[in-house]
Amino acid sequence: MDSTGTSTDGLELRPPITxxxxxxxxxxxxxxxxxxxxxxxxxxxxDREQDSFHVGLWDLTGKPVAAGRVQLNSPMExxxxxxxxxxxxxxxxxxxxxxxxxxxxxxxxGAQTMILNARDQALPFYERHGYVTSGKAHALFGGAVAHVxxxxxxxxxxxxxxxxxx
Numbered sequence: 001m002d003s004t005g006t007s008t009d010g011l012e013l014r015p016p017i018t019x020x021x022x023x024x025x026x027x028x029x030x031x032x033x034x035x036x037x038x039x040x041x042x043x044x045x046x047d048r049e050q051d052s053f054h055v056g057l058w059d060l061t062g063k064p065v066a067a068g069r070v071q072l073n074s075p076m077e078x079x080x081x082x083x084x085x086x087x088x089x090x091x092x093x094x095x096x097x098x099x100x101x102x103x104x105x106x107x108x109x110g111a112q113t114m115i116l117n118a119r120d121q122a123l124p125f126y127e128r129h130g131y132v133t134s135g136k137a138h139a140l141f142g143g144a145v146a147h148v149x150x151x152x153x154x155x156x157x158x159x160x161x162x163x164x165x166x
Contacts, residue, residue, distance in 0.1 A: 078106035
């Protein structure tokens with residue numbers, strides 16, 4: 001699977017390209033990750049958008065139904081941020097496809113460790129993908145949305161190492 005437009009189950013796995021793509025991509029992130037807690041538009045973005053790798057799964061109408069982002073925190077560490085799947089498309093393996101693409105991108109840049117801050121309800125998802133809890137993380141929206149810090153050792157990259165889950 002790569003980020004050049006590979007078709008997956010009738011969906012296209014690729015980064016946002018056009019300004020309309022970016023608008024729809026950020027709308028999905030806001031709708032899934034921020035709107036349920038009455039957060040304003042714009043809260044679905046941060047100061048690392050420009051230097052991060054973004055990917056989405058796009059339906060035949062050009063609408064993203066899943067999205068995620070990875071940023072390099074250091075030459076050896078990458079971080080998953082803003083994973084979102086449209087609720088109408090949940091439990092269909094789309095999050096797994098986004099996560100695999102983000103991990104592949106991080107490996108291709110030499111990262112050995114992937115970290116993320118998972119919401120409590122997402123812990124089983126990330127555990128199934130080899131992530132382990134490494135501590136508490138921030139809570140959003142006045143403590144309403146707790147997060148747990150998780151990490152995974154990546155393998156197969158330029159600086160490959162063994163996975164902790166192996």
